Amino acid sequence: MSDEHDHGLVKRTLQGERAAFGQLVERYQTAVYTVAYNVLGNAADAEDAAQMAFLKAYEQLASFNDDYKFFSWLYRIAVNESINAKKKKRPMSGLDHVEAVAEGKADQLTEENELEDRVGDALMQLSATDRAIIILRHYQDFSYPDIAYILDITEQKVKSRLYTARQRLRGIFEQRGISIGA
């Protein structure tokens, strides 16, 4: 969907049409929830963080600068909310489905999910910010400048952290036998 369409919905929301904001929530709920889930590692915290991100976006909507993409601006709020929430929580070893294995619910997991589970578990070994960088780059395909804007760091910092995070993940993948082949 185009930026112009998003900007139109923002304008309508600012004119008092709450339903227009509902359309923005509908459109971006999965993307925002996915990044929150991958940063926080569990569904309940992800839902809280994603909901809080939309609430803050609504409250701060008048400060949105439409020189930017609405999506990048929303992501900036969502990522910061998720990272801050993570700092307040105890460290976790992996995503929900990894917890399910520990609870003896492994039979609920399909083979298709196993690689994803192990990748998610490996991601949780990174810092919340590095995890966010990986998600922004690989899941959302954000450019280096976009990631720099979202995380409020320099583009050079994005590159160096991305490099370090991938190197770390590579070590973890090799250690755990995670590979999709050449």
Next chain:
Amino acid sequence: MTQEILTLIQQEVDGLNTPEEQSILQAHCAEDPATKLELEGALMVGRVLNDIADVAPPRDFVSNVMKSLPMQPSWQRAAKPAPNRSPIFRFPSRPVFTLAYGLAIGVFVTIFTMSSLEESGSIVPEQISGTLAPAEQPADANLLFAEEFTTDQGETIFVEAIRIEEGVQITTQGSLAAEDSITLTIDKDGSEVFRRTIPTDSQ
């Protein structure tokens, strides 16, 4: 391995290398097995990470978000500061607000007398029929807010919300440019339980 080669490897993972840069990298890989190994490992990590999938939020996520939004966000409050006088008497001269207020009070009386909201959690539309007559503004009404603002199209919108009991709120919204209808909504514990658009020419 030089910093330049490491940068090219990273850019290759991200699909950002130009054809010239790709040629440089391929030449290095052909000459140096360590560079080739590094590139293959980096590409493998990139492929694994590119498979990160959507995680679906709960089905009621959107409605939960919408319920959590404030009735009056800060940017609306900033746009229209409250006057010093009591908000209950903010719109004394406009018939449409009198009518809106009448609707709200009519519903309040209906709900109060039927006492069914708590048990049923919903209101049947027919239960508010016959409440269109303007009513006096009661001194004890718990007015949450009453705002009037103008859109870019020059349309003047009014919104008024009254709490009639703990967790139950009535909101009226309409346009002063087209005084042909008013939308009345009732929210209970943050959920909309009733909505109706009522023609104002019925008065």
